[in-house]
Amino acid sequence: MKLLVCIKQVPDLESRFKPNTEGSWFNEADLAWRMNEYDEYAVEQAVQLREQLGDSAELTVLSIGPDRVVEAIKKTLAMGADNAVHIQDPAAATKDPWQIASIIAAYAKDKGFDLIFTGMQSQDRGSAQVGVTIAELLGYSCATTLVGFAFDNGTVTAKRELEGGIKGVVKLKTPALVTCQLGLNIPRYPTLPNIMKAKRKEITALAVADLLTVEPLARTASFHSPAKKGGGIVLEGDVDNLVDQLIGILKDKTAVLR
Amino acid sequence: MNFELSQDHRVLQSAVRDFVVKEIKPIAAKIDEEHMIPDTLVAKMGEMGFLGSYLPEEYGGAGMDMLSYAIVVEEVSKACGSSGVLISAHTSLCSGPIYTFGTEEQKRKWLPALNSGDTIGCFLLTEPDAGSDAGAIATTCKRDGDDYIINGSKIFITNGGYKGTGVVFATSDRSLKHKGVSAFIIDLQSEGVVILKNENKMGIRGSYTTAFALDNVRIPAANLLGQEGQGFKIAMDTLNGGRIGIASQALGIAEGAFDLALAYSKERKQFGAPICDLQAIQFKLADMYARIETSKLMTYKAACLKDAKKNYTIESAMCKMLASEAASYVTKEAIQIHGGYGFICDYEVERMYRDAKITEIYEGTNEVQRIVISKLLLS
Numbered sequence: 001m002k003l004l005v006c007i008k009q010v011p012d013l014e015s016r017f018k019p020n021t022e023g024s025w026f027n028e029a030d031l032a033w034r035m036n037e038y039d040e041y042a043v044e045q046a047v048q049l050r051e052q053l054g055d056s057a058e059l060t061v062l063s064i065g066p067d068r069v070v071e072a073i074k075k076t077l078a079m080g081a082d083n084a085v086h087i088q089d090p091a092a093a094t095k096d097p098w099q100i101a102s103i104i105a106a107y108a109k110d111k112g113f114d115l116i117f118t119g120m121q122s123q124d125r126g127s128a129q130v131g132v133t134i135a136e137l138l139g140y141s142c143a144t145t146l147v148g149f150a151f152d153n154g155t156v157t158a159k160r161e162l163e164g165g166i167k168g169v170v171k172l173k174t175p176a177l178v179t180c181q182l183g184l185n186i187p188r189y190p191t192l193p194n195i196m197k198a199k200r201k202e203i204t205a206l207a208v209a210d211l212l213t214v215e216p217l218a219r220t221a222s223f224h225s226p227a228k229k230g231g232g233i234v235l236e237g238d239v240d241n242l243v244d245q246l247i248g249i250l251k252d253k254t255a256v257l258r
Numbered sequence: 259m260n261f262e263l264s265q266d267h268r269v270l271q272s273a274v275r276d277f278v279v280k281e282i283k284p285i286a287a288k289i290d291e292e293h294m295i296p297d298t299l300v301a302k303m304g305e306m307g308f309l310g311s312y313l314p315e316e317y318g319g320a321g322m323d324m325l326s327y328a329i330v331v332e333e334v335s336k337a338c339g340s341s342g343v344l345i346s347a348h349t350s351l352c353s354g355p356i357y358t359f360g361t362e363e364q365k366r367k368w369l370p371a372l373n374s375g376d377t378i379g380c381f382l383l384t385e386p387d388a389g390s391d392a393g394a395i396a397t398t399c400k401r402d403g404d405d406y407i408i409n410g411s412k413i414f415i416t417n418g419g420y421k422g423t424g425v426v427f428a429t430s431d432r433s434l435k436h437k438g439v440s441a442f443i444i445d446l447q448s449e450g451v452v453i454l455k456n457e458n459k460m461g462i463r464g465s466y467t468t469a470f471a472l473d474n475v476r477i478p479a480a481n482l483l484g485q486e487g488q489g490f491k492i493a494m495d496t497l498n499g500g501r502i503g504i505a506s507q508a509l510g511i512a513e514g515a516f517d518l519a520l521a522y523s524k525e526r527k528q529f530g531a532p533i534c535d536l537q538a539i540q541f542k543l544a545d546m547y548a549r550i551e552t553s554k555l556m557t558y559k560a561a562c563l564k565d566a567k568k569n570y571t572i573e574s575a576m577c578k579m580l581a582s583e584a585a586s587y588v589t590k591e592a593i594q595i596h597g598g599y600g601f602i603c604d605y606e607v608e609r610m611y612r613d614a615k616i617t618e619i620y621e622g623t624n625e626v627q628r629i630v631i632s633k634l635l636l637s
Binding site: 034070071074075078189190191192193195196198199 | 270276277305306307308315
């Protein structure tokens with residue numbers, strides 16, 4: 001059985017976020033990087049299934065981005081993936097979800113993956129489109145926002161989180177794709193011996209130009225910090241005057257006294 | 259010259275950091291209050307491979323390098339100096355000399371349980387009358403058939419309370435001074451090994467600091483480490499490497515305190531603005547950070563030199579000296595930045611200040627480090 005987990009490296013949430021001068025993405029000089037948190041749950045679930053299936057299964061991890069994303073790939077290999085694909089793309093951050101999904105689908109289409117895991121969304125862009133779009137492009141069944149996962153005899157049983165804490169259970173035949181919610185499991189720490197073993201695992205590098213054939217459908221028009229709101233209004237004068245001013249403002253600028 | 263960590267070292271650093279933030283940081287205050295590192299944490303650190311980082315995979319280690327070991331101790335010590343020194347003393351002072359000076363048979367027998375953390379290692383050199391003057395030890399060893407019989411007392415033994423595996427130093431003839439000293443691997447569960455007490459200390463309170471009586475302890479001759487009379491050399495070589503561990507511990511303590519002080523200086527408002535707007539605070543932050551970075555460069559350099567199998571004696575003495583003095587300075591200033599709150603036990607910098615002091619003292623006082631450095635300069 002062939003398994004694929006797709007991961008993204010995102011800016012650490014404690015970084016200083018500033019738009020770059022082109023207004024297309026963050027200024028990366030100020031950022032520290034880590035694996036998208038949702039993807040950690042996807043990796044853990046994929047590794048657990050890999051362990052459940054034993055040596056009849058093979059788990060591949062895929063990530064798109066510049067050289068730095070190999071750090072996240074190596075972490076996944078240390079958590080238990082068998083091998084890796086790094087789609088080299090220094091400009092991945094400016095591609096839209098449609099392009100990213102198309103690149104992954106172009107890679108995966110002739111590989112015969114039975115099950116694909118992704119995070120529900122990324123912490124930086126948060127579009128939550130890539131997983132479902134890959135499934136659509138490959139013609140796979142798909143379940144999103146997993147909070148529970150089981151696999152038996154070619155069938156995925158996926159527990160989903162719904163409004164008001166209600167849980168729904170869906171069953172999918174493979175080939176399938178699932179997107180994973182936070183709390184699905186407890187992601188393991190990569191241990192030192194496994195970090196060493198991961199160094200011997202194969203990372204295949206592919207050029208993005210060989211896989212990308214589509215134009216963006218949602219081009220980034222601007223990328224900027226929100227305009228600073230003006231300071232408050234300071235009223236001065238004696239109390240009678242202050243009250244008149246305040247009532248005037250409330251009438252003119254708010255719905256309070258209408 | 260490249261001052262960046264490699265990608266593999268960054269993978270390691272972030273893995274250790276995640277573990278420390280989730281598993282150690284939340285209980286660091288409790289470890290200090292209760293004078294104990296929970297067994298569950300020791301076991302988890304063993305599973306993570308923290309207790310055998312640079313020992314080869316064939317003996318159950320992780321097979322990493324000395325720089326990786328320094329990073330592990332540093333990251334752990336950012337949250338908890340007690341846990342940091344547990345790793346450092348265990349690895350550098352027990353597994354280290356067994357690996358460096360042991361026979362193949364000794365390595366196979368002792369290292370796997372140490373590297374997994376199933377037994378915790380310690381180093382029994384210091385005695386009531388032999389601290390910096392290590393050649394003056396009075397614990398005796400006497401050959402008796404296939405055994406040696408050890409008699410004497412040892413004090414200030416980090417990790418001693420676990421009664422795991424130790425490297426013990428004893429003399430066959432005190433008149434020979436350091437030439438009479440031999441080193442042995444000792445199972446501290448052996449008959450005649452008695453814990454006199456675990457010390458109550460100012461800092462690193464979660465770490466055992468143990469006084470032992472060794473009363474007619476029989477050690478098989480197969481446990482002799484190196485040759486008879488080679489003990490002093492083994493001790494000095496071991497401490498040489500150990501200083502990288504203590505420097506890493508001190509560096510971590512300093513960084514942990516600095517992070518808290520920096521964050522606090524941005525939050526705390528006085529005179530209508532965060533105190534980090536005050537030049538008095540800004541200058542403190544600059545001085546603290548500069549000392550941390552200086553210590554880090556020297557510590558990593560010493561580790562890299564050891565990895566490259568080059569001489570690193572002067573660098574290991576300097577990194578231990580610089581980092582420990584940085585730790586004492588930075589933790590003191592971190593309290594000052596916190597003001598009165600820094601003096602309250604609920605704020606972690608108070609613990610870090612207490613933890614920092616010992617790094618200027620153990621594994622060679624900083625006065626001894628200055629002797630080592632100046633001797634090499636003048637030799």
